[in-house]
Amino acid sequence: xxxxxxxxxxxxxxxxxxxxxxxxxxxxxxxxxxxxxxxxxxxxxxxxxxxxxxxxxxxxxxxxxxxxxxxxxxxxxxxxxxxxxxxxxxxxxxxxxxxxxxxxxxxxxxxxxxxxxxxxxxxxxxxxxxxxxxxxxxxxxxxxxxxxxxxxxxxxxxxxxxxxxxxxxxxxxxxxxxxxxxxxxxxxxxxxxxxxx
Amino acid sequence: xxxxxxxxxxxxxxxxxxxxxxxxxxxxxxxxxxxxxxxxxxxxxxxxxxxxxxxxxxxxxxxxxxxxxxxxxxxxxxxxxxxxxxxxxxxxxxxxxxxxxxxxxxxxxxxxxxxxxxxxxxxxxxxxxxxxxxxxxxxxxxxxxxxxxxxxxxxxxxxxxxxxxxxxxxxxxxxxxxxxxxxxxxxxxxxxxxxxx
Numbered sequence: 001x002x003x004x005x006x007x008x009x010x011x012x013x014x015x016x017x018x019x020x021x022x023x024x025x026x027x028x029x030x031x032x033x034x035x036x037x038x039x040x041x042x043x044x045x046x047x048x049x050x051x052x053x054x055x056x057x058x059x060x061x062x063x064x065x066x067x068x069x070x071x072x073x074x075x076x077x078x079x080x081x082x083x084x085x086x087x088x089x090x091x092x093x094x095x096x097x098x099x100x101x102x103x104x105x106x107x108x109x110x111x112x113x114x115x116x117x118x119x120x121x122x123x124x125x126x127x128x129x130x131x132x133x134x135x136x137x138x139x140x141x142x143x144x145x146x147x148x149x150x151x152x153x154x155x156x157x158x159x160x161x162x163x164x165x166x167x168x169x170x171x172x173x174x175x176x177x178x179x180x181x182x183x184x185x186x187x188x189x190x191x192x193x194x195x196x197x
Numbered sequence: 198x199x200x201x202x203x204x205x206x207x208x209x210x211x212x213x214x215x216x217x218x219x220x221x222x223x224x225x226x227x228x229x230x231x232x233x234x235x236x237x238x239x240x241x242x243x244x245x246x247x248x249x250x251x252x253x254x255x256x257x258x259x260x261x262x263x264x265x266x267x268x269x270x271x272x273x274x275x276x277x278x279x280x281x282x283x284x285x286x287x288x289x290x291x292x293x294x295x296x297x298x299x300x301x302x303x304x305x306x307x308x309x310x311x312x313x314x315x316x317x318x319x320x321x322x323x324x325x326x327x328x329x330x331x332x333x334x335x336x337x338x339x340x341x342x343x344x345x346x347x348x349x350x351x352x353x354x355x356x357x358x359x360x361x362x363x364x365x366x367x368x369x370x371x372x373x374x375x376x377x378x379x380x381x382x383x384x385x386x387x388x389x390x391x392x393x394x
Contacts, residue, residue, distance in 0.1 A: 052296065052336065064285060071291035078284055087275055088261060094268035099249065101299040139249065 003028040007046070008056040009036060011116070013109055013164030014069040015056040020160050020193050021073045025080050029058075037117060070097045073157045082157045092151045096158035107133035109165040112172030122173040133174055137182065140166065144181040148188060155192045163189040200225040204243070205253040206233060208313070210306055210361030211266040212253040217357050217390050218270045222277050226255075234314060267294045270354045279354045289348045293355035304330035306362040309369030319370040330371055334379065337363065341378040345385060352389045360386040 006022070006029050008015030022029050034040045034055050042053045050057040050067040058072050059065050066072050074097070077083040083093065111125040111133055140162065143150065150158040167186050169176060176183050190197045203219070203226050205212030219226050231237045231252050239250045247254040247264040255269050256262050263269050271294070274280040280290065308322040308330055337359065340347065347355040364383050366373060373380050387394045 051339070060285075066285075066288050066292065068292040068295045070295045071288050074291055075284060075288035087272060088257075088263075091263050091268050091272035094271055095263065095265040098265045098267045098295065098298050101295050102302065105299065106303060142248070 002061060003030050004061055005030050005032060005059040006056060007032045007034050007041075007049075007058070009034055012036075012055060013168065014105070017069045017157075017160055017164045018056045018058065018072050018076070020164075020195075021076050021082065021157060024082060024160075024193060025076060027076060070101060070157075070161055073097075073161065077157045081154065082160070084152065084156070089152060093156050093158045096150050097161050100161045103132065103139075104136040104162065105165060107136060108169050108172055108174060110172075111174065112165065112168060115173060116171050125173060130173070133169075133172070137166065137169065137174060137176070137179060140185075141179040141182050144185045148185070155189065159185075159189050160193070199258060200227050201258055202227050202229060202256040203253055204229045204231050204238075204246075204255070206231055209233075209252060210365065211302070214266045214354075214357055214361045215253045215255065215269050215273070217361075217392075218273050218279065218354060221279060221357075221390060222273060224273055267298060267354075267358055270294075270358065274354045278351065279357070281349065281353070286349060290353050290355045293347050294358050297358045300329065300336075301333040301359065302362060304333060305366050305369060305371060307369075308371065309362065309365060312370060313368050322370060327370070330366070330369070334363065334366065334371060334373070334376060337382075338376040338379050341382045345382070352386065356382070356386050357390070 004022070004027065006015070006018055008018065008031065010016065010033070019031070034046070036055060040046065041055050047053055049059065049065045052067050054067055056069055056072060057065055057067050066075060074083065079085070083090065107129045110129050114120045114125055115122060149155055150162060163186055166182060167190070187197060201219070201224065203212070203215055205215065205228065207213065207230070216228070231243070233252060237243065238252050243254070244250055246256065246262045249264050251264055253266055253269060254262055254264050263272060271280065276282070280287065304326045307326050311317045311322055312319060346352055347359060360383055363379060364387070384394060
């Protein structure tokens with residue numbers, strides 16, 4: 001049986017979420033780089049695998065494909081310490097995962113994409129994106145002032161999902177200086193995931 | 198033991214998702230209207246229940262609160278026909294749920310919020326919101342041309358999540374005339390959920 005395949009971009013937080021989850025759980029995989037700016041996620045071969053034309057996409061050991069970073073993380077982490085079995089705890093984790101895709105990623109990663117990938121100046125980031133990104137980071141700061149991890153007393157996929165773009169928020173022009181609880185949590189996640197800070 | 202409480206807005210697709218899921222599964226609840234335009238989701242009492250200040254929010258029979266429409270749906274539907282137990286099927290459903298919050302709702306519901314709640318003209322909807330909303334509706338049309346339901350052979354919470362705002366997409370200035378597969382699927386969902394079309 002061949003290993004799971006991950007198709008992704010190592011500069012993309014959404015792709016790193018899946019990589020870090022597999023690494024943390026020692027799930028074997030092969031990694032294939034996909035350059036979305038060159039259209040490599042919109043080829044006929046790629047679309048046959050994932051009609052949404054997005055990275056990350058994984059091909060499981062049985063050949064079936066899955067898209068959507070948080071859905072993949074949830075699938076890989078089922079039954080593990082990163083997604084405890086208790087239904088209410090899972091619902092709290094899910095709440096952070098959906099909020100990440102709706103309130104955090106479109107703004108924090110959206111600003112970064114414009115500045116880092118499209119090489120636009122910070123001034124080109126729409127005001128609404130800047131305001132909402134700051135609001136999302138403020139919500140994390142408030143929550144993490146009272147707690148070490150987003151849900152419960154240990155790292156879960158909620159932390160992995162949120163830290164991926166929060167950790168590089170400065171690349172989108174966001175300032176974490178006045179958010180010490182977020183910075184301490186990033187360091188905890190980096191230590192837990194074995195990442196260089 | 199008191200019934201579950203749902204705090205929501207009957208004009209909000211995110212709130213209706215939770216209502217329809219509870220109705221479909223015959224889960225008892227009381228409904229409390231919350232007027233977000235009057236700031237009722239940002240009062241101290243509401244924020245104590247849900248620090249994100251968002252509807253829907255549910256308070257379970259044991260007094261614990263949950264936010265995020267798709268996380269609530271997933272919690273209520275666990276173990277039911279609306280969320281089959283197979284992990285791969287669940288991952289496909291999750292994929293649609295996360296895509297809904299990232300690619301569909303911000304645009305399709307975002308345009309509707311401006312036109313219906315803020316009473317702005319269609320011309321005030323940003324071009325990027327219009328384009329991305331149309332792309333999301335096109336993806337649904339392509340998928341539903343080949344299938345009756347988003348995942349598997351029956352309605353799941355993926356359909357409930359996506360139909361909530363697709364069904365009222367015209368209120369945001371989107372046109373479903375040239376999307377017959379989407380219209381037929383909306384009718385199937387409405388029949389299944391017992392809604393007036």
